[in-house]
Amino acid sequence: MGCPSIPAVIIAAAVVLLTGGSLGMYLANLHRSGQPIRLRTTAGSTGEPEHLLWARPGIVRRQLAERLGIGGLAIAVALGSIVLWSDVGRIDNAILALARADAERLSPTLPEDLDSADVRARAAAADELKAFITAGSANPDGRFAIASIYDLRYRLVAATIAPDQGDLVSTLAFPRHRGPGSAKAWHIMRIVSGQVYLQVTTPLRRPDGVQSGWFEGVYHLPGPILARVVMAELHTTLLVIVAVLATTALLYPVIAGLNHGLVARSQALLQANLGTLEALGSAIAKRDSDTNSHNYRVALIAVRLAETLRLPREQMRALIKGAFLHDLGKLAIPDAVLRKPARLGEEEFAIMKTHVAHGLDIVNQLGWLADAADVVGCHHEWFDGTGYPRGLKGEEIPLVARVFAIADVFDALTSRRPYKTPFPLEKAVELLEQGRGTHFDPRLLDVLLRMAPQLYAELAGREDPALESELHTVTQTYFAETVFG
Numbered sequence: 001m002g003c004p005s006i007p008a009v010i011i012a013a014a015v016v017l018l019t020g021g022s023l024g025m026y027l028a029n030l031h032r033s034g035q036p037i038r039l040r041t042t043a044g045s046t047g048e049p050e051h052l053l054w055a056r057p058g059i060v061r062r063q064l065a066e067r068l069g070i071g072g073l074a075i076a077v078a079l080g081s082i083v084l085w086s087d088v089g090r091i092d093n094a095i096l097a098l099a100r101a102d103a104e105r106l107s108p109t110l111p112e113d114l115d116s117a118d119v120r121a122r123a124a125a126a127d128e129l130k131a132f133i134t135a136g137s138a139n140p141d142g143r144f145a146i147a148s149i150y151d152l153r154y155r156l157v158a159a160t161i162a163p164d165q166g167d168l169v170s171t172l173a174f175p176r177h178r179g180p181g182s183a184k185a186w187h188i189m190r191i192v193s194g195q196v197y198l199q200v201t202t203p204l205r206r207p208d209g210v211q212s213g214w215f216e217g218v219y220h221l222p223g224p225i226l227a228r229v230v231m232a233e234l235h236t237t238l239l240v241i242v243a244v245l246a247t248t249a250l251l252y253p254v255i256a257g258l259n260h261g262l263v264a265r266s267q268a269l270l271q272a273n274l275g276t277l278e279a280l281g282s283a284i285a286k287r288d289s290d291t292n293s294h295n296y297r298v299a300l301i302a303v304r305l306a307e308t309l310r311l312p313r314e315q316m317r318a319l320i321k322g323a324f325l326h327d328l329g330k331l332a333i334p335d336a337v338l339r340k341p342a343r344l345g346e347e348e349f350a351i352m353k354t355h356v357a358h359g360l361d362i363v364n365q366l367g368w369l370a371d372a373a374d375v376v377g378c379h380h381e382w383f384d385g386t387g388y389p390r391g392l393k394g395e396e397i398p399l400v401a402r403v404f405a406i407a408d409v410f411d412a413l414t415s416r417r418p419y420k421t422p423f424p425l426e427k428a429v430e431l432l433e434q435g436r437g438t439h440f441d442p443r444l445l446d447v448l449l450r451m452a453p454q455l456y457a458e459l460a461g462r463e464d465p466a467l468e469s470e471l472h473t474v475t476q477t478y479f480a481e482t483v484f485g
Helices: 008-035 058-109 119-136 168-172 223-289 293-307 313-325 329-332 345-355 357-362 367-378 399-414 423-435 442-459 465-478
Strands: 039-043 047-055 143-150 156-161 186-192 194-203 211-221
Touching: 058 119, 058 143, 058 194, 058 211, 058 329, 119 143, 119 194, 223 293, 223 313, 223 465, 293 313, 293 367, 293 399, 293 442, 293 465, 313 357, 313 367, 313 399, 313 465, 329 357, 345 357, 367 465, 399 423, 399 442, 423 442
Parallel strands: none
Antiparallel strands: 039 047, 143 156, 143 211, 186 194, 194 211
């Protein structure tokens, strides 16, 4: 098969690029204009949230449309390219068939034995070839502009050029006198100034079918004929693309309908998981201090710090889970130790430290909570390696655990505990500074200290119902995308 570099390739490529580019930019603009999922609440008389509503109810439909659009376009381009390539091959073969048909009409007029043709036979062959070229000039559907006859050993017998194609040889730069080495035809295509030319070599045969020599010529297909062929093939290619995209569009409502129930169930499952997460955290916090406000505050402080650090959203979710469950293992600690209002003794502190292992035992059994293990297992590690349970040091401590450790201590310093009263902001900052490089990552501590005045004003010691509402909104914001993708 010859080279398929004909105008059909250029035209179809332009159509595909324009269509794909336009749709791609549209989807990219949609993606850029889409903000992170936000939530709004409807409040009851107590100010507590009764319902959490998705602020963008069409997000699933939009994402489905985007993905179907991209998938449909990819399939359309792939199938369209395959069809186009196949069509180009058919165009190529159709042109070759026209050229070979013309050459076959010449065969019966030539001497049967070109290998032993004398001067007179060669002159007669030249006359026939010239008449053949002249007659072809009147054919509007294509003609040979250059023609040569060779014997079986590929020696030139006769050659001629159409009167109006004198400079064609140098313009086309075709390789000349290429012996095929077999009884099969071959051809090379060239496009010059929008005109298609084929150098064709095909066997010449006597009436009894025995090969007598070779015909070599340059066949010219006029522009209007080529345009009609190309447009017909391009029409087929475009129909394939349109059919695929139309099928994709028809699939959208079907898939959207099926997806609606799945999304609703996924949302319900997410709400159940988050409810379980909050209930576990609440049970731990209330057993420890008769209130779950510490979990709410420390989670909000940790999230604010992590947002300033621009942590990835998957780490934000791990941090939120860990904030709720960091003291999960305290469920296994005796009340005499857990609720002791005074400083713990050495043996009591050894018992208290086991809450980390107990917490890891629980979260590692639940796949959905497994990413909380970094916070649960490492929030008592110190930056200088003197913490517990593993004595991790520096960046060996997971980032979310280092973030949480600072948030946890900041809340502990600025809120009431069974063994202490809240410290003012200045005292809390002073105590945090004492832990720089020992307890805390200095880089993270610097960020928190810049935020400390605002965090203290908004969250220090708070236990009001609005605190829970704020945390619900933050939690749902980061976990909603696990439903919507």
